[in-house]
Amino acid sequence: MYVIMVYDVNQRRINKVLNTARKYLEWIQNSVLEGEITEAKFEMLKREIEIIINEEEDSVIFYIMRTTKYSERQILGIEKNKREQIL
Amino acid sequence: MYVIMVYDVNQRRINKVLNTARKYLEWIQNSVLEGEITEAKFEMLKREIEIIINEEEDSVIFYIMRTTKYSERQILGIEKNKREQIL
Numbered sequence: 001m002y003v004i005m006v007y008d009v010n011q012r013r014i015n016k017v018l019n020t021a022r023k024y025l026e027w028i029q030n031s032v033l034e035g036e037i038t039e040a041k042f043e044m045l046k047r048e049i050e051i052i053i054n055e056e057e058d059s060v061i062f063y064i065m066r067t068t069k070y071s072e073r074q075i076l077g078i079e080k081n082k083r084e085q086i087l
Numbered sequence: 088m089y090v091i092m093v094y095d096v097n098q099r100r101i102n103k104v105l106n107t108a109r110k111y112l113e114w115i116q117n118s119v120l121e122g123e124i125t126e127a128k129f130e131m132l133k134r135e136i137e138i139i140i141n142e143e144e145d146s147v148i149f150y151i152m153r154t155t156k157y158s159e160r161q162i163l164g165i166e167k168n169k170r171e172q173i174l
Contacts, residue, residue, distance in 0.1 A: 029093065030095040032093045050163055055164045059167045063158060066157045
Protein backbone atom coordinates (compact mmCIF):
# COMPACT_ATOMS: atom_id res chain seq x y z
CA MET A 1 0.00 0.00 0.00
CA TYR A 2 1.00 3.62 -0.49
CA VAL A 3 0.83 6.15 2.35
CA ILE A 4 1.00 9.93 2.44
CA MET A 5 1.60 11.30 5.92
CA VAL A 6 1.02 14.94 6.87
CA TYR A 7 1.61 16.22 10.38
CA ASP A 8 0.77 19.37 12.28
CA VAL A 9 2.39 18.98 15.68
CA ASN A 10 3.77 21.23 18.38
CA GLN A 11 7.22 22.64 17.59
CA ARG A 12 8.73 20.65 20.47
CA ARG A 13 7.73 17.34 18.89
CA ILE A 14 8.43 18.06 15.21
CA ASN A 15 11.91 16.53 15.17
CA LYS A 16 10.82 13.35 16.91
CA VAL A 17 7.84 12.91 14.57
CA LEU A 18 9.96 13.64 11.51
CA ASN A 19 12.78 11.30 12.49
CA THR A 20 10.36 8.49 13.25
CA ALA A 21 8.43 8.96 10.02
CA ARG A 22 11.65 9.02 8.02
CA LYS A 23 12.43 5.47 9.12
CA TYR A 24 9.37 4.31 7.16
CA LEU A 25 8.58 6.91 4.52
CA GLU A 26 10.35 9.36 2.25
CA TRP A 27 10.43 13.05 3.11
CA ILE A 28 8.68 15.07 0.40
CA GLN A 29 8.37 18.60 1.73
CA ASN A 30 7.79 20.39 5.02
CA SER A 31 5.46 18.17 7.13
CA VAL A 32 4.82 15.68 4.31
CA LEU A 33 6.21 12.20 3.76
CA GLU A 34 5.08 9.40 1.51
CA GLY A 35 5.98 5.96 0.27
CA GLU A 36 5.21 2.29 -0.24
CA ILE A 37 4.84 0.55 3.08
CA THR A 38 3.64 -2.82 4.28
CA GLU A 39 0.61 -3.12 6.53
CA ALA A 40 2.86 -4.37 9.36
CA LYS A 41 5.33 -1.49 9.07
CA PHE A 42 2.48 1.00 8.84
CA GLU A 43 1.11 -0.31 12.14
CA MET A 44 4.58 0.08 13.67
CA LEU A 45 4.84 3.65 12.37
CA LYS A 46 1.45 4.54 13.85
CA ARG A 47 2.34 3.04 17.22
CA GLU A 48 5.61 4.98 17.32
CA ILE A 49 3.87 8.22 16.39
CA GLU A 50 1.15 7.68 18.98
CA ILE A 51 3.78 7.49 21.70
CA ILE A 52 5.38 10.77 20.60
CA ILE A 53 2.41 13.04 20.00
CA ASN A 54 0.10 14.79 22.40
CA GLU A 55 -3.30 13.52 21.33
CA GLU A 56 -5.07 16.67 22.45
CA GLU A 57 -2.81 19.07 20.63
CA ASP A 58 -1.14 17.39 17.65
CA SER A 59 -2.62 16.04 14.44
CA VAL A 60 -1.18 13.43 12.10
CA ILE A 61 -3.11 12.36 9.02
CA PHE A 62 -2.41 9.30 6.91
CA TYR A 63 -3.87 8.95 3.43
CA ILE A 64 -3.72 5.27 2.63
CA MET A 65 -4.10 4.04 -0.93
CA ARG A 66 -4.50 0.39 -1.68
CA THR A 67 -3.39 1.17 -5.21
CA THR A 68 -1.85 4.22 -6.87
CA LYS A 69 -3.48 3.29 -10.17
CA TYR A 70 -6.19 5.91 -9.74
CA SER A 71 -4.05 8.66 -8.31
CA GLU A 72 -1.55 11.12 -9.65
CA ARG A 73 0.85 13.70 -8.25
CA GLN A 74 1.32 17.15 -9.72
CA ILE A 75 3.84 19.69 -8.52
CA LEU A 76 3.93 23.46 -8.93
CA GLY A 77 7.24 25.12 -8.19
CA ILE A 78 10.21 23.15 -6.99
CA GLU A 79 10.49 19.58 -5.81
CA LYS A 80 11.96 20.14 -2.35
CA ASN A 81 12.82 16.49 -2.06
CA LYS A 82 15.03 16.60 -5.14
CA ARG A 83 16.75 19.75 -4.02
CA GLU A 84 17.56 18.12 -0.68
CA GLN A 85 19.29 15.27 -2.43
CA ILE A 86 21.41 17.62 -4.52
CA LEU A 87 22.46 19.90 -1.67
CA MET B 88 -12.12 13.96 -8.67
CA TYR B 89 -10.66 14.32 -5.21
CA VAL B 90 -7.60 16.48 -4.52
CA ILE B 91 -5.25 16.75 -1.55
CA MET B 92 -3.10 19.88 -1.67
CA VAL B 93 0.03 20.38 0.46
CA TYR B 94 2.15 23.49 0.25
CA ASP B 95 5.56 24.52 1.47
CA VAL B 96 5.95 28.16 0.51
CA ASN B 97 7.80 31.20 1.77
CA GLN B 98 6.20 32.82 4.84
CA ARG B 99 5.40 35.92 2.79
CA ARG B 100 3.17 33.97 0.42
CA ILE B 101 1.45 31.60 2.86
CA ASN B 102 -1.65 33.73 3.35
CA LYS B 103 -2.19 34.27 -0.35
CA VAL B 104 -1.76 30.57 -1.12
CA LEU B 105 -4.05 29.56 1.74
CA ASN B 106 -6.78 32.05 0.87
CA THR B 107 -6.72 31.01 -2.77
CA ALA B 108 -6.79 27.30 -1.96
CA ARG B 109 -9.67 27.81 0.46
CA LYS B 110 -11.87 29.04 -2.38
CA TYR B 111 -11.66 25.57 -3.91
CA LEU B 112 -10.79 23.09 -1.15
CA GLU B 113 -11.41 22.55 2.53
CA TRP B 114 -8.71 23.38 5.06
CA ILE B 115 -7.63 20.23 6.92
CA GLN B 116 -4.59 21.17 8.94
CA ASN B 117 -1.53 23.40 8.66
CA SER B 118 -0.52 23.48 4.94
CA VAL B 119 -3.04 20.82 3.91
CA LEU B 120 -6.36 21.17 2.11
CA GLU B 121 -8.51 18.63 0.36
CA GLY B 122 -11.84 18.13 -1.34
CA GLU B 123 -13.93 17.14 -4.31
CA ILE B 124 -13.25 19.42 -7.24
CA THR B 125 -14.09 19.48 -10.91
CA GLU B 126 -11.38 19.29 -13.54
CA ALA B 127 -12.18 22.87 -14.62
CA LYS B 128 -11.99 24.29 -11.11
CA PHE B 129 -8.78 22.39 -10.45
CA GLU B 130 -7.22 24.03 -13.51
CA MET B 131 -8.35 27.43 -12.19
CA LEU B 132 -6.85 26.68 -8.78
CA LYS B 133 -3.52 25.71 -10.31
CA ARG B 134 -3.43 28.84 -12.46
CA GLU B 135 -4.12 31.05 -9.45
CA ILE B 136 -1.45 29.31 -7.38
CA GLU B 137 1.09 29.58 -10.19
CA ILE B 138 0.65 33.34 -10.23
CA ILE B 139 1.25 33.61 -6.47
CA ILE B 140 4.20 31.33 -5.89
CA ASN B 141 7.87 31.77 -6.64
CA GLU B 142 8.63 28.74 -8.78
CA GLU B 143 12.23 28.60 -7.66
CA GLU B 144 11.51 28.69 -3.97
CA ASP B 145 8.02 27.38 -3.23
CA SER B 146 6.55 23.92 -3.61
CA VAL B 147 2.89 22.96 -3.96
CA ILE B 148 1.93 19.32 -4.42
CA PHE B 149 -1.45 18.04 -5.53
CA TYR B 150 -2.44 14.42 -5.04
CA ILE B 151 -5.25 13.79 -7.48
CA MET B 152 -7.50 10.77 -7.10
CA ARG B 153 -9.92 9.81 -9.79
CA THR B 154 -11.81 7.84 -7.17
CA THR B 155 -11.60 7.63 -3.40
CA LYS B 156 -12.77 4.02 -3.47
CA TYR B 157 -9.24 2.70 -2.94
CA SER B 158 -8.11 5.24 -0.41
CA GLU B 159 -8.70 5.87 3.25
CA ARG B 160 -7.86 8.54 5.79
CA GLN B 161 -6.65 7.81 9.31
CA ILE B 162 -6.00 10.43 11.94
CA LEU B 163 -3.86 10.26 15.07
CA GLY B 164 -4.47 12.99 17.62
CA ILE B 165 -6.98 15.75 17.01
CA GLU B 166 -8.85 16.72 13.88
CA LYS B 167 -7.77 20.34 13.56
CA ASN B 168 -10.45 21.00 11.03
CA LYS B 169 -13.21 19.99 13.45
CA ARG B 170 -11.77 22.06 16.24
CA GLU B 171 -11.72 25.09 13.97
CA GLN B 172 -15.39 24.70 13.26
CA ILE B 173 -16.23 24.47 16.96
CA LEU B 174 -14.17 27.45 18.06
